[in-house]
Amino acid sequence: MTLQTLEPILREQPFFVGMEERHVELITGCAKNVRFPEGQYIFREGDPADQFYLIRNGRVSVQCMVPHRGVTTVQTVGEGEVLGWSWLFPPHRWHFDARVQQETHAIEFDGKCLRGKCEHDHDLGYELFRRFIEIVGERLEATRLQLLDLYASHR
Amino acid sequence: MPATAEVVLTESALDPMLPVLYRIHGVKQETDDTFTLELSPTHSNGEAAFAPGQFNMLYVFGVGEVPISISSDPAKAPAIQHTTRVVGTVTKAMRRLKRGDMLGIRGPFGTQWPVAEAEGKDVVIAAGGIGLAPLRPALYSLMRRREKYRKIVLLYGTRTPEDILYRKELEQWRGKFDLEIQVTVDRAASSWRGNVGVVTTMIPRAPFDPTNTLVMVCGPEVMMRFTAQEVLKRGVPANRVYLSMERNMKCGIGLCGHCQYRGYFVCKDGPVMRFDEIGSLLNTAEV
Amino acid sequence: MSTVANAPRESLPKANSVKPGSSVVVPTDGIEALIQALICRGYEVLGPQVRDGAIVYGPITSSRDLPAGWTDEQQNGKYRLKRRRDGALFGYVLGPHSWKRYLYPPIQKLWSADRSQKSFDIAEEQPQPAKLALLGVRACELHAIALQDKIFLRGPYVDPGYQRRRQSLFIVAVNCCEPGGTCFCASTDTGPKATSGYDLAITELLTGNDSKLLISVGSGAGAELLSEIPSTPPNKLDEEAAAAVSARAAARMGRKLETGGLKELLYRNVDNPLWDKVAARCLSCANCTMVCPTCFCTTVEDTTDLTGSKAERWRRWDSCFTLDFSYIHGGSVRVSAKSRYRQWMTHKLAAWIDQFGRSGCVGCGRCITWCPVGIDITAEAQALRDSEVIKPGLETLRS
Numbered sequence: 001m002t003l004q005t006l007e008p009i010l011r012e013q014p015f016f017v018g019m020e021e022r023h024v025e026l027i028t029g030c031a032k033n034v035r036f037p038e039g040q041y042i043f044r045e046g047d048p049a050d051q052f053y054l055i056r057n058g059r060v061s062v063q064c065m066v067p068h069r070g071v072t073t074v075q076t077v078g079e080g081e082v083l084g085w086s087w088l089f090p091p092h093r094w095h096f097d098a099r100v101q102q103e104t105h106a107i108e109f110d111g112k113c114l115r116g117k118c119e120h121d122h123d124l125g126y127e128l129f130r131r132f133i134e135i136v137g138e139r140l141e142a143t144r145l146q147l148l149d150l151y152a153s154h155r
Numbered sequence: 156m157p158a159t160a161e162v163v164l165t166e167s168a169l170d171p172m173l174p175v176l177y178r179i180h181g182v183k184q185e186t187d188d189t190f191t192l193e194l195s196p197t198h199s200n201g202e203a204a205f206a207p208g209q210f211n212m213l214y215v216f217g218v219g220e221v222p223i224s225i226s227s228d229p230a231k232a233p234a235i236q237h238t239t240r241v242v243g244t245v246t247k248a249m250r251r252l253k254r255g256d257m258l259g260i261r262g263p264f265g266t267q268w269p270v271a272e273a274e275g276k277d278v279v280i281a282a283g284g285i286g287l288a289p290l291r292p293a294l295y296s297l298m299r300r301r302e303k304y305r306k307i308v309l310l311y312g313t314r315t316p317e318d319i320l321y322r323k324e325l326e327q328w329r330g331k332f333d334l335e336i337q338v339t340v341d342r343a344a345s346s347w348r349g350n351v352g353v354v355t356t357m358i359p360r361a362p363f364d365p366t367n368t369l370v371m372v373c374g375p376e377v378m379m380r381f382t383a384q385e386v387l388k389r390g391v392p393a394n395r396v397y398l399s400m401e402r403n404m405k406c407g408i409g410l411c412g413h414c415q416y417r418g419y420f421v422c423k424d425g426p427v428m429r430f431d432e433i434g435s436l437l438n439t440a441e442v
Numbered sequence: 443m444s445t446v447a448n449a450p451r452e453s454l455p456k457a458n459s460v461k462p463g464s465s466v467v468v469p470t471d472g473i474e475a476l477i478q479a480l481i482c483r484g485y486e487v488l489g490p491q492v493r494d495g496a497i498v499y500g501p502i503t504s505s506r507d508l509p510a511g512w513t514d515e516q517q518n519g520k521y522r523l524k525r526r527r528d529g530a531l532f533g534y535v536l537g538p539h540s541w542k543r544y545l546y547p548p549i550q551k552l553w554s555a556d557r558s559q560k561s562f563d564i565a566e567e568q569p570q571p572a573k574l575a576l577l578g579v580r581a582c583e584l585h586a587i588a589l590q591d592k593i594f595l596r597g598p599y600v601d602p603g604y605q606r607r608r609q610s611l612f613i614v615a616v617n618c619c620e621p622g623g624t625c626f627c628a629s630t631d632t633g634p635k636a637t638s639g640y641d642l643a644i645t646e647l648l649t650g651n652d653s654k655l656l657i658s659v660g661s662g663a664g665a666e667l668l669s670e671i672p673s674t675p676p677n678k679l680d681e682e683a684a685a686a687v688s689a690r691a692a693a694r695m696g697r698k699l700e701t702g703g704l705k706e707l708l709y710r711n712v713d714n715p716l717w718d719k720v721a722a723r724c725l726s727c728a729n730c731t732m733v734c735p736t737c738f739c740t741t742v743e744d745t746t747d748l749t750g751s752k753a754e755r756w757r758r759w760d761s762c763f764t765l766d767f768s769y770i771h772g773g774s775v776r777v778s779a780k781s782r783y784r785q786w787m788t789h790k791l792a793a794w795i796d797q798f799g800r801s802g803c804v805g806c807g808r809c810i811t812w813c814p815v816g817i818d819i820t821a822e823a824q825a826l827r828d829s830e831v832i833k834p835g836l837e838t839l840r841s
Contacts, residue, residue: 073343073345073347141381145377149341151341214744218746256560259564402768403767403770403775408597413760415762418792418795441784442785
């Protein structure tokens with residue numbers, strides 16, 4: 001896919017709203033379209049984390065292997081959502097598995113490439129980190145609600 | 156203040172503390188701790204109609220009485236259904252009842268879901284856990300006159316896939332009508348092919364127009380609080396968001412005082428209450 | 443509306459036309475004739491009497507049962523009876539009892555049920571209540587009864603038991619001559635003078651040797667009863683003396699409650715640290731709710747006998763101070779003692795207004811007197827108010 005075709009697609013995504021022209025260009029340079037068939041692992045716990053994904057359609061399960069309980073899904077990520085932030089900070093390794101539930105089309109961003117660009121252009125870094133912190137904050141809030149186990153019986 | 160002589164007294168009809176007998180026609184186990192009773196009155200009762208969102212006080216002979224929302228189709232009254240979890244002495248005793256046994260019922264009491272007010276609007280129904288039970292009558296009413304409403308979206312979150320209530324019905328609705336249903340669970344084994352995450356995460360992307368939507372929410376108080384915040388974030392005005400509150404009830408008729416929620420009696424000013432009126436109370440501990 | 447159905451009486455010497463709105467004067471011993479007239483009409487007369495070191499309400503069969511010559515000394519957590527220098531019939535104010543114990547009794551059986559095969563039959567309790575005549579009802583208590591009327595007669599659901607008992611009630615009010623140490627009816631606009639809601643209202647005029655009773659007529663039933671008792675029309679001095687009794691009482695209240703903006707004050711101070719201070723003292727003993735004439739909370743108890751074939755439903759007074767009052771599956775909503783004290787006070791002085799259009803407090807002071815640790819609702823309200831005062835040079839102390 002060429003730069004020209006991807007950029008307009010990226011601009012549509014809520015993630016990029018309000019981002020300057022030149023930053024979108026920089027990021028597009030590290031982006032490519034990808035497709036994952038159902039059942040495929042996008043990444044596994046412990047693997048190097050050098051990408052993140054913007055899901056265009058489909059569904060991905062974030063999973064954890066829990067001894068005695070089996071593989072447990074802790075979250076699903078779907079259309080319009082961002083998958084993966086472990087690329088942002090050392091040791092740049094995935095902490096969970098991501099497995100495709102429904103055939104998924106996504107935009108994959110080269111995290112290594114972007115990390116380099118952010119070191120060089122702190123303004124770009126600020127824009128990316130600002131958006132990611134919001135996503136992580138939302139996930140944390142959602143996770144805390146899951147943690148409260150609100151639907152459990154009281155005994 | 157009236158003198159003794161001027162106290163206006165009218166003959167009360169049926170004493171509201173006297174239960175009416177209903178016969179159990181069916182007992183259905185929904186999940187491992189939740190069951191549904193199907194009931195109808197033993198005598199024809201002209202006042203058996205109820206509105207979605209209302210509750211009855213259910214009496215098990217010799218054991219006690221509890222308030223439980225009616226979870227069936229209002230159009231099928233006087234036959235009714237109650238879905239409840241086993242959480243205490245009375246519900247435990249209720250679970251042991253069988254077809255043909257009797258239950259004492261007082262009601263219906265309380266305020267209703269604003270089904271009429273929803274006409275011409277998008278409707279978002281957000282249910283958490285057993286909160287789907289008090290919302291089901293509203294769903295039936297909306298579906299009965301589907302053309303009166305624009306988009307109808309049901310967002311339903313529960314603990315695990317095994318805790319999903321009314322599975323068959325949800326599948327039917329999804330297939331038959333113009334109704335968007337999104338189900339999510341707090342956690343699941345890998346065999347689950349659906350969403351995992353709290354129900355609030357489905358709101359940012361749910362297909363409704365915040366400028367013309369009415370929202371009905373029912374579930375644990377924390378879930379309702381966060382859900383209301385999410386829909387407000389999307390631009391739905393606070394006076395278009397309705398919650399169903401729950402408090403200890405002994406009489407159901409506004410006289411025992413147990414269900415008070417600051418100035419409100421949940422049994423008569425609720426259980427369905429508007430978010431702009433109670434929003435600040437939801438954030439106050441121990442009110 | 444009081445049903446005073448009796449055979450026509452012999453006409454007795456009538457002083458003048460006794461009708462609602464008018465007053466008459468009887469000598470103090472005329473109280474006996476009043477009591478007997480009520481008894482003759484089939485009323486169970488209830489009134490004040492000395493028992494267990496306090497003035498409580500109970501059956502009265504003659505004026506000798508009344509606590510003539512007694513008075514009470516009341517302060518925070520303190521109640522003592524003292525002998526008066528005169529023989530005044532009504533020279534005290536309120537004890538721990540309020541009239542709600544008769545209109546909405548502490549324990550009521552609602553119905554019983556018998557098992558029959560797969561079903562059960564319910565039989566409602568419909569006792570024929572005795573016709574009650576309440577003797578010695580103070581102005582604050584008249585207001586309290588009116589407030590309870592709002593709850594039990596004027597809501598979407600009427601309580602049939604309260605309705606039956608209220609229907610046949612005869613009320614003889616008494617205008618206080620000396621407010622109690624913890625009284626503040628002047629602040630809540632509920633006294634000390636009885637203005638309506640009674641059949642008869644007595645003001646005791648203690649003028650040395652010649653004490654008498656000025657009786658105002660509040661209803662047709664009152665007029666009818668009074669016409670049996672020899673009386674004279676009041677002269678100007680009597681009327682002035684009666685007015686002075688109430689005026690003096692109004693000026694000598696033991697406490698004061700600032701009511702302006704009280705509801706908003708309580709609602710916005712839900713997180714004020716003062717609640718923790720009062721909670722440290724409060725025992726959650728529920729005394730205040732038991733003695734308060736307007737507290738109406740009850741619980742329902744479903745019981746069964748040992749065979750399991752007979753069931754009963756009882757209603758019992760309850761209190762928001764108990765831990766399980768607000769219990770729903772998993773736990774209580776109001777766990778801390780602080781939240782329960784806050785609930786009681788906020789309900790009484792603020793939420794009542796939203797619910798029933800009026801404050802639930804009639805300024806009788808019983809909660810102050812009968813609190814074992816002497817918590818004073820008027821002082822707590824003032825403390826909240828004071829905590830909001832902006833001190834010059836300092837930041838607002840609003841929490």
